Amino acid sequence: MSLVLREVNLSYTDADTTITALDHVCMEVSAGELVAVVGPSGSGKSSLLAVAGTLLLPDSGLVLVDGTNVTRLGQAERSALRRDRIGLVFQQPNLLSALAAKDQLLVAAHLAGHRPRDRRRRALDLLDAVGVAHRANRRPHQLSGGERQRVNIARALMNEPSVLLVDEPTSALDHERGRRIVELIAEVTRHHRVATVLVTHDREQLDRVDRVVEMHDGRLTAVTPTPA
Numbered sequence: 487m488s489l490v491l492r493e494v495n496l497s498y499t500d501a502d503t504t505i506t507a508l509d510h511v512c513m514e515v516s517a518g519e520l521v522a523v524v525g526p527s528g529s530g531k532s533s534l535l536a537v538a539g540t541l542l543l544p545d546s547g548l549v550l551v552d553g554t555n556v557t558r559l560g561q562a563e564r565s566a567l568r569r570d571r572i573g574l575v576f577q578q579p580n581l582l583s584a585l586a587a588k589d590q591l592l593v594a595a596h597l598a599g600h601r602p603r604d605r606r607r608r609a610l611d612l613l614d615a616v617g618v619a620h621r622a623n624r625r626p627h628q629l630s631g632g633e634r635q636r637v638n639i640a641r642a643l644m645n646e647p648s649v650l651l652v653d654e655p656t657s658a659l660d661h662e663r664g665r666r667i668v669e670l671i672a673e674v675t676r677h678h679r680v681a682t683v684l685v686t687h688d689r690e691q692l693d694r695v696d697r698v699v700e701m702h703d704g705r706l707t708a709v710t711p712t713p714a
């Protein structure tokens with residue numbers, strides 16, 4: 487199992503109040519599986535991704551990435567694991583404004599220590615796979631919103647992660663472009679055998695996912711099969 491959350495609890499303390507964001511959350515995602523997380527605003531979806539992505543440590547419970555218990559790792563080890571095994575895609579593609587599309591991917595691979603020749607070939611292959619090879623030399627402001635999100639997805643795959651965490655990737659896109667991005671995420675999940683968690687509020691885009699889980703008040707309250 488690529489990603490396992492077991493009895494995960496997370497709370498935020500704000501002045502004199504404590505907000506429970508994750509309440510005994512359990513989840514398992516295997517390689518090549520796409521799981522969607524839906525739920526109302528404030529239900530804990532982004533907190534779930536932050537914990538799964540090792541950006542936040544839970545108050546209690548286990549988070550396993552490829553069998554490694556991340557809650558036992560020090561900060562440097564956790565950063566290395568995040569860089570090497572986890573791909574993150576956020577709502578707004580956080581691309582570097584000065585760099586061309588292919589260089590966004592090369593920087594990610596450089597930081598992970600991949601050989602220059604390998605990383606150049608992989609970057610171009612990935613841009614081709616997500617449909618923007620013809621935009622490889624363009625900078626973010628020269629790309630459409632959909633193209634930026636495609637580059638973002640390609641970059642997240644650059645270091646061959648086991649786990650792909652995607653937070654509302656279609657919120658800045660129109661319906662048709664959004665649908666194509668979810669299709670792309672389904673394709674890369676299968677092709678690259680990543681365990682993908684997709685947070686979305688758009689229930690119309692769930693026909694390409696393997697499973698849907700619902701969050702309410704920090705709890706995973708329902709697990710539904712893919713709509714027919």
Ligand SMILES: Nc1ncnc2c1ncn2[C@@H]1O[C@H](COP(=O)(O)OP(=O)(O)OP(=O)(O)O)[C@@H](O)[C@H]1O
Pocket residue numbers: 498499500505506507525526527528529530531532533534
């Ligand atoms: N840094 C923080 N400090 C205090 N409370 C927080 C913090 N981040 C989130 N929360 C609270 O934790 C709860 C869960 O928030 P979270 O962002 O995980 O929900 P969400 O389902 O992703 O919401 P949305 O769909 O609006 O993005 C909410 O009550 C939120 O107000």
